[in-house]
Amino acid sequence: MDIITAPSYEAMSEAAANQIIDLVKLNPHSVLGLATGGTPTKMYELLIKDHLAHHTSYKNVTSFNLDEYAGLKKDHPNSYFSYMNQTLFMHLDIQQQHTFIPNGIAESLEKECARYDQLLQDMGPIDLQVLGLGENGHIGFNEPGTSFESETHIVRLTESTRHANARFFGSMDEVPTHAVTMGIKSIMKAKEILLLVSGKNKKNALERLLDGPVSEDFPASILKKHPKVKIIADKSAYSRT
Ligand code: GLP
Numbered sequence: 001m002d003i004i005t006a007p008s009y010e011a012m013s014e015a016a017a018n019q020i021i022d023l024v025k026l027n028p029h030s031v032l033g034l035a036t037g038g039t040p041t042k043m044y045e046l047l048i049k050d051h052l053a054h055h056t057s058y059k060n061v062t063s064f065n066l067d068e069y070a071g072l073k074k075d076h077p078n079s080y081f082s083y084m085n086q087t088l089f090m091h092l093d094i095q096q097q098h099t100f101i102p103n104g105i106a107e108s109l110e111k112e113c114a115r116y117d118q119l120l121q122d123m124g125p126i127d128l129q130v131l132g133l134g135e136n137g138h139i140g141f142n143e144p145g146t147s148f149e150s151e152t153h154i155v156r157l158t159e160s161t162r163h164a165n166a167r168f169f170g171s172m173d174e175v176p177t178h179a180v181t182m183g184i185k186s187i188m189k190a191k192e193i194l195l196l197v198s199g200k201n202k203k204n205a206l207e208r209l210l211d212g213p214v215s216e217d218f219p220a221s222i223l224k225k226h227p228k229v230k231i232i233a234d235k236s237a238y239s240r241t
Contacts (some may be wrong), residue, residue: 001229003210005238009198012234013042016130016196019230020047021056023128031062033129033187034088035140036080037165039196040130041087048091058094062123066131066140066187068104070154070178078168079104102152102180109180113152120152120186129190133197133205136160137218141181144217150183184222193226197233206237 006012020043024030034040050056065080072079081101089099100119106112120126131139138144141155155178162175169175187193197206205220209231214221223229 001210001224001226001231003231003233003238006232006234009042009234009236012196012198012232013040013046015232016040016043016194017046017050019194020128020130021050024056024058024061027127028057028060029062030127031064031124033126033131033182033190034063034065034084035130035132035196036065036067036083037132039132039198043130043196044088047088051092058092060098061094062098063094063100064120064124064126064182065099065101067179067181068102069176070104070109070180071176072104074103074105078174102182104176104180109154113154113180116152116180116182117186120182120189124189126190127192129187129193131187131193131195131220131223133195133202133209133220134161135164135201135205137205137208137220139184139187139195139220139223141179142184142187142219144219146184146216146219148184148188148216148222151186152180152182155179155181184219188222188226190226192228193223193230195220195223195229195231197231197237199234200236202233202237203239206231206233 068080074081102116103112143158166172166175209220214224
């Protein structure tokens, strides 16, 4: 794993956005793996800014999102479907039929997981997978204890993850208890992984990732086994010299 430190959240976001822009320019048919949450929002803003200023085109890009809450309608303001549309997709020329997000309100979530894996298989592999890091080491919504062999599956969210995400909802009660997420194995199939880490609340998780063993107790630790991972961390999350 390579680690790069950025002096600020903005600088981290810029480095990440530039990596995506370079990739899309090099291969306009790139398959991107995208994440939600607070960490990548500035990066998305910078992609939009670049698209408007320099016309980088996403017309032929395909995207797969990592995860979605179970039980939230697509137009719910906190669904990841809404997040992605408002934060990114509606501002780019990406074609909606090329953007994939698990359907958290599918009649059968088991069938939805199988459908998503099939899509990943048919249209993958993902060229560049963007990841955020949960305070407990989760990636996507793969909570501690998730099998490294997992593909897309339904998860019960831990209280700490629900708590961390409650800031986006009116109250803790409104945070869904379950989600659908790409599994660890699905994430590891990406050709390249970009892990973004920002803020002092991620400091412990980043330290554990760098210094700790590879263990299912800490899902992000599997990234040590991937041949091409870049971590971009801002100063508040990583202060080693
Ligand atoms: C959330 C999401 C992840 C995200 C992570 C960190 O629960 N499911 O995809 O990367 O946790 O979120 P944040 O960037 O808001 O800290």
